[in-house]
Amino acid sequence: MKLPLKCPTKGTVIGLMVGIIGLPATVFTGAALSHRMNVFTYLTSFHTPLLTPQELAKKSDTDYIFIDVRTPDEYEADQITNSILVPLIDIEAGFGVQKIKQIAQNNPDSTLVLYCETAPRSIRAYRQLQDTEIELVILAGGITAWRRLIPQ
Numbered sequence: 001m002k003l004p005l006k007c008p009t010k011g012t013v014i015g016l017m018v019g020i021i022g023l024p025a026t027v028f029t030g031a032a033l034s035h036r037m038n039v040f041t042y043l044t045s046f047h048t049p050l051l052t053p054q055e056l057a058k059k060s061d062t063d064y065i066f067i068d069v070r071t072p073d074e075y076e077a078d079q080i081t082n083s084i085l086v087p088l089i090d091i092e093a094g095f096g097v098q099k100i101k102q103i104a105q106n107n108p109d110s111t112l113v114l115y116c117e118t119a120p121r122s123i124r125a126y127r128q129l130q131d132t133e134i135e136l137v138i139l140a141g142g143i144t145a146w147r148r149l150i151p152q
Contacts, residue, residue: 048123050140053149056113065103065110066139069125070117080115080146088121091128104134115139115146 056064066083068075075085084103090096104112114122114129114136122138129136139146 048126049137050119051113051137052140053146056139057149063110064113065107066113066115067100067103067125068116068143069114069121070143074117078143078147078152080143083115088116088125091125097129097132100129100134101132104132111135111137113137113139116142118142118144 066080068079068083068085069088069091070085071087071089072085075083079085086096086099086103088096091100100112104110112134114125115138116122116125119138119140119142122142126136126138141148
C-alpha cells in the first residue's frame with residue numbers, strides 16, 4: 001500500500017534542517033528571536049539580498065526606490081524620504097504585488113529596496129515578490145539601522 005505524499009510544512013523543513021545540520025532547535029530559535037523573526041523567516045533571510053544603509057548612502061538616489069512595507073501609521077510617524085508605502089498586508093493580499101510591479105515598470109533602471117522596522121517584514125515581502133523577476137533588495141536592519149546613519 002502506497003502512502004500519499006504531502007508537501008512539507010515549515011515545521012518539517014526546519015526539522016529536517018536541524019536533523020541534517022545536527023544543531024538543536026534552540027540555536028535557531030534563539031538566533032531568530034534575537035533578530036525579531038520566526039525561525040522560518042530567519043532561515044529564509046540567509047538567501048535574501050541585503051544592502052546596508054552605508055552601501056545605499058554611497059549610491060545615487062536614482063538607482064534605488066524605497067518601498068516601505070510597514071503599516072500606514074508607522075509610515076506616517078517616520079519614513080525614508082521619497083519612499084512609497086506598500087504595506088505587507090497588501091502584498092500578501094496580492095494587490096500590493098500589482099502596485100510594486102507598476103512601480104518597477106515605471107522605473108526600469110532602478111532597484112527596489114524593501115524596508116520595515118528592522119527587516120523581518122521586508123523578508124516576508126521579498127518572499128511574496130521573488131517570483132516577479134523584479135530587482136529587489138532588503139534594507140539590512142530596516143529603518144532602525146537607516147536612522148542610526150541618517151537621523152530624521
